[in-house]
Amino acid sequence: MLGTRNSFFVGIVATLLATALGTVAALGLSRPHMPFKAVLMAILISPMIVPLIITAAGMFFFYSKIGLTHTYLGLILAHTALGTPFVVITVTATLTGFDTNLIRASQSLGADTMRTFFKVIMPLILPGVISGGLFAFITSFDEVVIVMFIGSVEQITIPKQMWAGLRQETSPVILCMATCLVALSIALLTTVEMLRRRSERLRGIKQR
DSSP states (O other): OHHHHHHHHHHHHHHHHHHHHHHHHHHHHTSTTOTTHHHHHHHHTHHHHSOHHHHHHHHHHHHHHHTOTTSHHHHHHHHHHHHHHHHHHHHHHHGGGOOTHHHHHHHHTTOOHHHHIIIIIHHHHHHHHHHHHHHHHHHHHHOOHHHHHHOOSTTOOHHHHHHHHHHHOOOHHHHHHHHHHHHHHHHHHHHHHHHHHHHHHHHHHHHO
């Protein structure tokens, strides 16, 4: 139960941070005259490319110097770094066909930047934002290498508990938890597919 609480706590907080950071980064990278766009995109998606064991080791040595090892904050920040690339990619893909004339029309009618974002941009990119958030959550929920390097006994999560249980003995509890994780993954993938279809319908309405 401790691992379940930690997995949901770390996963939810890391997902919220990754979704916010990834969405802002995607909006910035979607601008046509953004300088160093390719370099910034490569840096943002690097956690997906670099082997996880290297990322975990680098975070461990860095966190050791600033006192973030064996803390919830360090674990959340590490999972945020792993989940942000998924949000950046999905939101960037959603913004590919975005009609910028809608932004100019909103501003010409007197809306400020914040109102334009929440009333015009956000409703259209919301499926991509939620999809990226779901990918970030399942990445955090399923991660074990970072937890083994940075977490302590207090920060144990479900994957780490399952790994420890498999090394000692094959318990029926592990099989039960594996079934629950598969069911959770299916539910999240179903949600992503529903959001993708909703996004296609919105795009079809916009094009007509």
